[in-house]
Amino acid sequence: EADIYQTPRYLVIGTGKKITLECSQTMGHDKMYWYQQDPGMELHLIHYSYGVNSTEKGDLSSESTVSRIRTEHFPLTLESARPSHTSQYLCASREDKNYNEQFFGPGTRLTVL
Amino acid sequence: GDSVTQMEGPVTLSEEAFLTINCTYTATGYPSLFWYVQYPGEGLQLLLKATKADDKGSNKGFEATYRKETTSFHLEKGSVQVSDSAVYFCALNNFFGNEKLTFGTGTRLTIIP
Numbered sequence: 001e002a003d004i005y006q007t008p009r010y011l012v013i014g015t016g017k018k019i020t021l022e023c024s025q026t027m028g029h030d031k032m033y034w035y036q037q038d039p040g041m042e043l044h045l046i047h048y049s050y051g052v053n054s055t056e057k058g059d060l061s062s063e064s065t066v067s068r069i070r071t072e073h074f075p076l077t078l079e080s081a082r083p084s085h086t087s088q089y090l091c092a093s094r095e096d097k098n099y100n101e102q103f104f105g106p107g108t109r110l111t112v113l
Numbered sequence: 114g115d116s117v118t119q120m121e122g123p124v125t126l127s128e129e130a131f132l133t134i135n136c137t138y139t140a141t142g143y144p145s146l147f148w149y150v151q152y153p154g155e156g157l158q159l160l161l162k163a164t165k166a167d168d169k170g171s172n173k174g175f176e177a178t179y180r181k182e183t184t185s186f187h188l189e190k191g192s193v194q195v196s197d198s199a200v201y202f203c204a205l206n207n208f209f210g211n212e213k214l215t216f217g218t219g220t221r222l223t224i225i226p
Contacts, residue, residue: 033214041219042216042218042219043216048213058213090157101147101206102159102214104149104157104158105156107156
Protein backbone atom coordinates (compact mmCIF):
# COMPACT_ATOMS: atom_id res chain seq x y z
CA GLU A 1 0.00 0.00 0.00
CA ALA A 2 1.48 3.28 -1.12
CA ASP A 3 1.74 6.06 1.43
CA ILE A 4 1.43 9.26 -0.52
CA TYR A 5 -0.95 11.98 0.54
CA GLN A 6 -2.37 15.07 -1.04
CA THR A 7 -4.28 17.92 0.57
CA PRO A 8 -6.72 19.38 0.02
CA ARG A 9 -8.67 16.84 -2.02
CA TYR A 10 -10.96 19.53 -3.38
CA LEU A 11 -10.44 23.29 -3.56
CA VAL A 12 -12.66 26.01 -4.96
CA ILE A 13 -11.05 29.42 -4.99
CA GLY A 14 -11.40 32.83 -6.56
CA THR A 15 -9.19 34.33 -9.25
CA GLY A 16 -6.01 35.97 -8.03
CA LYS A 17 -5.62 33.94 -4.85
CA LYS A 18 -2.35 32.26 -3.93
CA ILE A 19 -2.66 28.54 -3.28
CA THR A 20 -0.39 25.71 -2.25
CA LEU A 21 -1.21 22.08 -2.97
CA GLU A 22 0.45 19.74 -0.52
CA CYS A 23 2.02 16.38 -1.32
CA SER A 24 3.77 14.13 1.19
CA GLN A 25 5.10 10.59 1.05
CA THR A 26 6.37 8.41 3.86
CA MET A 27 8.25 5.89 1.71
CA GLY A 28 11.56 7.77 1.60
CA HIS A 29 11.41 8.07 -2.18
CA ASP A 30 13.88 10.46 -3.76
CA LYS A 31 11.95 11.03 -6.99
CA MET A 32 8.68 12.94 -6.96
CA TYR A 33 6.42 14.25 -9.71
CA TRP A 34 3.45 16.55 -10.32
CA TYR A 35 1.00 15.85 -13.12
CA GLN A 36 -1.90 17.92 -14.39
CA GLN A 37 -4.85 15.91 -15.65
CA ASP A 38 -7.25 17.31 -18.26
CA PRO A 39 -10.98 16.84 -18.00
CA GLY A 40 -10.39 14.62 -21.03
CA MET A 41 -8.18 12.46 -18.77
CA GLU A 42 -4.81 13.07 -20.45
CA LEU A 43 -1.91 13.40 -17.98
CA HIS A 44 0.80 16.02 -18.40
CA LEU A 45 4.00 16.14 -16.34
CA ILE A 46 4.48 19.69 -15.04
CA HIS A 47 7.26 19.31 -12.42
CA TYR A 48 9.61 16.70 -11.06
CA SER A 49 12.33 16.36 -8.48
CA TYR A 50 15.19 13.89 -8.10
CA GLY A 51 15.81 14.76 -4.48
CA VAL A 52 16.18 17.52 -1.93
CA ASN A 53 16.90 20.90 -3.55
CA SER A 54 16.33 19.43 -7.02
CA THR A 55 13.37 20.62 -9.12
CA GLU A 56 12.82 20.55 -12.86
CA LYS A 57 10.07 21.66 -15.19
CA GLY A 58 8.15 18.94 -16.97
CA ASP A 59 6.83 18.54 -20.47
CA LEU A 60 3.88 20.90 -20.08
CA SER A 61 4.61 24.53 -19.32
CA SER A 62 2.98 25.58 -16.07
CA GLU A 63 2.75 28.83 -14.14
CA SER A 64 3.06 26.88 -10.90
CA THR A 65 6.26 26.48 -8.90
CA VAL A 66 7.49 23.69 -6.64
CA SER A 67 10.01 23.26 -3.87
CA ARG A 68 11.76 20.26 -2.32
CA ILE A 69 13.25 21.19 1.03
CA ARG A 70 12.55 17.80 2.61
CA THR A 71 12.57 14.37 1.00
CA GLU A 72 9.00 13.61 2.01
CA HIS A 73 7.41 16.91 0.99
CA PHE A 74 6.86 18.35 -2.53
CA PRO A 75 4.38 21.25 -2.47
CA LEU A 76 3.10 23.01 -5.57
CA THR A 77 2.26 26.73 -5.47
CA LEU A 78 0.23 28.99 -7.72
CA GLU A 79 0.96 32.65 -6.93
CA SER A 80 -2.18 33.95 -8.62
CA ALA A 81 -4.82 31.41 -9.56
CA ARG A 82 -6.77 31.79 -12.80
CA PRO A 83 -9.71 29.86 -14.28
CA SER A 84 -7.30 28.25 -16.75
CA HIS A 85 -5.66 26.53 -13.77
CA THR A 86 -8.83 24.56 -13.09
CA SER A 87 -7.77 20.91 -13.28
CA GLN A 88 -6.95 17.76 -11.35
CA TYR A 89 -3.41 17.74 -9.93
CA LEU A 90 -1.76 14.39 -9.17
CA CYS A 91 1.42 13.89 -7.17
CA ALA A 92 3.57 10.76 -7.52
CA SER A 93 6.80 9.31 -6.19
CA ARG A 94 9.11 6.39 -6.91
CA GLU A 95 12.21 4.71 -5.59
CA ASP A 96 15.53 5.43 -7.22
CA LYS A 97 15.78 1.99 -8.78
CA ASN A 98 15.20 0.66 -12.24
CA TYR A 99 11.76 -0.70 -13.14
CA ASN A 100 10.01 0.66 -10.10
CA GLU A 101 6.62 2.09 -10.72
CA GLN A 102 5.40 5.49 -9.64
CA PHE A 103 2.98 5.61 -6.71
CA PHE A 104 0.25 8.19 -7.01
CA GLY A 105 -1.61 10.25 -4.45
CA PRO A 106 -5.40 10.64 -4.59
CA GLY A 107 -5.20 14.00 -6.35
CA THR A 108 -6.41 17.54 -5.72
CA ARG A 109 -9.29 18.79 -7.80
CA LEU A 110 -8.85 22.55 -8.17
CA THR A 111 -11.58 24.89 -9.41
CA VAL A 112 -10.77 28.56 -9.93
CA LEU A 113 -13.79 30.79 -10.33
CA GLY B 114 10.78 11.05 -28.46
CA ASP B 115 8.91 8.37 -26.58
CA SER B 116 5.18 7.99 -27.12
CA VAL B 117 2.29 5.70 -26.22
CA THR B 118 -0.75 5.22 -28.43
CA GLN B 119 -3.78 3.84 -26.70
CA MET B 120 -7.11 2.61 -27.96
CA GLU B 121 -9.69 5.37 -28.14
CA GLY B 122 -12.59 5.15 -25.77
CA PRO B 123 -15.03 5.10 -24.27
CA VAL B 124 -15.54 1.36 -24.19
CA THR B 125 -18.80 -0.13 -22.92
CA LEU B 126 -19.13 -3.86 -22.32
CA SER B 127 -21.58 -6.18 -20.64
CA GLU B 128 -20.57 -7.99 -17.49
CA GLU B 129 -18.58 -11.20 -18.19
CA ALA B 130 -17.51 -10.00 -21.64
CA PHE B 131 -13.92 -10.30 -22.88
CA LEU B 132 -11.88 -7.12 -22.72
CA THR B 133 -9.01 -5.93 -24.89
CA ILE B 134 -7.55 -2.43 -24.71
CA ASN B 135 -4.84 -1.90 -27.29
CA CYS B 136 -1.59 -0.11 -26.51
CA THR B 137 1.41 0.43 -28.77
CA TYR B 138 4.54 2.40 -28.03
CA THR B 139 7.51 4.12 -29.62
CA ALA B 140 10.72 4.31 -27.63
CA THR B 141 14.46 3.95 -27.95
CA GLY B 142 16.19 1.36 -25.85
CA TYR B 143 14.34 -1.07 -23.63
CA PRO B 144 11.49 0.61 -21.77
CA SER B 145 9.46 -0.84 -18.94
CA LEU B 146 5.72 -0.92 -19.63
CA PHE B 147 2.85 -0.35 -17.23
CA TRP B 148 -0.91 -0.35 -17.03
CA TYR B 149 -2.42 2.01 -14.48
CA VAL B 150 -6.08 2.19 -13.45
CA GLN B 151 -7.95 5.23 -12.15
CA TYR B 152 -11.23 4.70 -10.34
CA PRO B 153 -13.66 7.63 -10.08
CA GLY B 154 -12.41 10.37 -7.78
CA GLU B 155 -9.08 8.68 -7.11
CA GLY B 156 -5.45 8.80 -8.19
CA LEU B 157 -3.77 6.23 -10.40
CA GLN B 158 -2.98 2.73 -9.15
CA LEU B 159 -0.54 0.37 -10.77
CA LEU B 160 -2.43 -2.55 -12.29
CA LEU B 161 0.47 -4.51 -13.79
CA LYS B 162 3.88 -4.08 -15.33
CA ALA B 163 6.46 -5.81 -17.54
CA THR B 164 10.13 -4.93 -17.66
CA LYS B 165 11.47 -6.86 -20.65
CA ALA B 166 10.39 -8.45 -23.90
CA ASP B 167 8.00 -11.43 -23.59
CA ASP B 168 7.30 -10.70 -19.92
CA LYS B 169 3.65 -11.08 -18.98
CA GLY B 170 2.26 -8.85 -16.27
CA SER B 171 -0.88 -9.98 -14.49
CA ASN B 172 -3.09 -8.82 -11.64
CA LYS B 173 -6.79 -9.12 -10.67
CA GLY B 174 -7.49 -11.22 -13.77
CA PHE B 175 -5.92 -8.67 -16.12
CA GLU B 176 -2.95 -9.61 -18.29
CA ALA B 177 -0.63 -7.89 -20.74
CA THR B 178 2.39 -9.25 -22.62
CA TYR B 179 5.38 -7.11 -23.61
CA ARG B 180 5.74 -7.68 -27.36
CA LYS B 181 8.88 -6.05 -28.66
CA GLU B 182 8.39 -7.22 -32.25
CA THR B 183 5.05 -5.40 -32.49
CA THR B 184 5.88 -2.73 -29.86
CA SER B 185 2.64 -3.53 -28.09
CA PHE B 186 1.33 -4.12 -24.57
CA HIS B 187 -2.37 -4.87 -24.96
CA LEU B 188 -4.47 -5.24 -21.82
CA GLU B 189 -6.85 -8.23 -21.63
CA LYS B 190 -9.32 -9.72 -19.20
CA GLY B 191 -11.40 -12.79 -19.82
CA SER B 192 -14.53 -11.82 -17.90
CA VAL B 193 -15.08 -8.25 -16.78
CA GLN B 194 -17.08 -7.14 -13.77
CA VAL B 195 -18.99 -3.96 -13.00
CA SER B 196 -16.24 -3.09 -10.51
CA ASP B 197 -13.73 -2.92 -13.39
CA SER B 198 -15.36 0.30 -14.61
CA ALA B 199 -12.55 2.86 -14.55
CA VAL B 200 -10.07 4.70 -16.74
CA TYR B 201 -7.06 2.66 -17.89
CA PHE B 202 -3.71 4.20 -18.82
CA CYS B 203 -0.87 2.52 -20.66
CA ALA B 204 2.56 3.98 -19.83
CA LEU B 205 6.24 3.46 -20.44
CA ASN B 206 9.37 4.38 -18.53
CA ASN B 207 12.50 4.58 -20.59
CA PHE B 208 15.58 4.29 -18.46
CA PHE B 209 17.75 5.38 -21.33
CA GLY B 210 15.84 8.61 -21.42
CA ASN B 211 14.78 10.88 -18.63
CA GLU B 212 13.11 8.28 -16.39
CA LYS B 213 9.73 9.99 -16.62
CA LEU B 214 6.55 8.08 -17.29
CA THR B 215 5.06 8.63 -20.73
CA PHE B 216 1.31 8.00 -20.65
CA GLY B 217 -1.26 7.15 -23.25
CA THR B 218 -4.41 9.25 -23.36
CA GLY B 219 -6.45 6.83 -21.24
CA THR B 220 -9.41 4.60 -22.08
CA ARG B 221 -12.64 4.92 -20.12
CA LEU B 222 -14.22 1.51 -19.55
CA THR B 223 -17.82 1.08 -18.43
CA ILE B 224 -19.23 -2.34 -17.59
CA ILE B 225 -23.00 -2.70 -17.54
CA PRO B 226 -24.73 -5.44 -15.55
